[in-house]
Amino acid sequence: MNNVKNFFRYTLLLTFLLGAAVLSGCVTTPKPADNEEAVFFPDPPAAPRLQFLRSFTTSDDLEPGADAFDSFLTGDANKGYHLVKPYGVxxxxxxxxxxxxxxxxxxFDLKNKKFHTMEGAxxxxxxxxxxxxxxxxxxxxFVADPVRGQVLMYDNKDFYVKSFGVPGQWKPVDAAAYDGLLYVVDAKEREIKVFDIASGEKIRSLGRDNKPEExxxxxxxxxxxxxxxxYIxxxxxxxxVVYDRDGHQRNAIGRPGANLGHFxxxxxxxxxxDGxxxxxxxxxxxxxIFRNDGQLLLFFGGSGTGPGKLFLPADVFIDYDNMxxxxxxxxxxxxxEYLVFVTSQFGQRLVNVYGFGKEKGRTYPSEEELVEKAEQKLKQWQKESK
Structure with a gap:
């Protein structure tokens, strides 16, 4: 039992070393803007890598002052809209x-401060x-709709273009486009179906013809x-699970369990x-957050109701262009450096926005240095536990 407890303490230390990047000496954390408390991950005194920025739950978050009564008076059904159960973002x-x-x-049209449903939907x-x-x-x-049984494509103006797949024959739950092809997760057949975007035709499937364990x-x-x-x-x-585009497994990140780095x-x-x-x-x-070789770096969010916390999270999206x-x-x-969007299916904050970056004026060790330090701690722990 003591070994289990010691291992759990070490695992926390490992993540602390990898994610926190705590440096020697007296270092202050960033000061909150406008006297409001800023929320960072990891928690101080660790060196911050993410800041919770804001959230979107209703159209009021984009257009302050709009409410259901305004909607009734103006006849605009989009005012006072409250997300029901968000998933993809x-x-x-x-x-x-x-x-x-x-x-x-x-x-949520951030540029024009307007809220509306997607034009082509x-x-x-x-x-x-x-x-x-x-x-x-x-x-x-590309919107995956498992009940309609298709992936729907909309153009850069949000108008409907075409649909992929035959309703009733599969269960598309997610999709990703690359080099003219659309890779769709089929939860029914437990495989990846690959479509030619131009023709809409299915050309192959991945994920069922490997070794059983792959x-x-x-x-x-x-x-x-x-x-x-x-990355599936x-x-x-x-x-x-990491596959190449021919369906060969290149890596598998994490494993079952209830510890850090598990799923x-x-x-x-x-x-x-950066991979x-x-x-x-x-x-x-x-x-x-993992390196692409599977090494855990840190985690953020966690259960709770405060800013930056998550309630049954569903999707994550990274963006460099809208900061x-x-x-x-x-x-x-x-x-x-970039934005991280995470949806919660329930709670007061449903679409959560984080910024990934670094504190100004603070020196951060490289990930390789952190991993090496953690491995040294592991060897020390193994020696002491014998």
Missing amino acids: AIKDGKLYVCDSQATVVV KGLGKVVQPLNISLDDQANK NLGLPTGITIDADGLL SDSGRFQV ARPRGVATDR RVFAVDAAFENVQ EYFRQDADPNFDI
């Missing part, structure tokens, strides 16, 4: 797209249960990094430009 050109899974796809493009949304390089949107179990989410590797969250394997209910997954992997776990109610809309929310002593 994406942002492009100042427009924040949210799959409200029990309603439709809604748009009606008529032939009507969604039934929009679960996840993804983008390609041309700003086309096949997909219950895939729930997908993203594709800059090198074309597929798998609730059956309790891992993030219980993996959901959304995203990667940044870090962000993986949502709905059971732990956090997002764990201008959130700079006023950032601490002046914290340099943001």
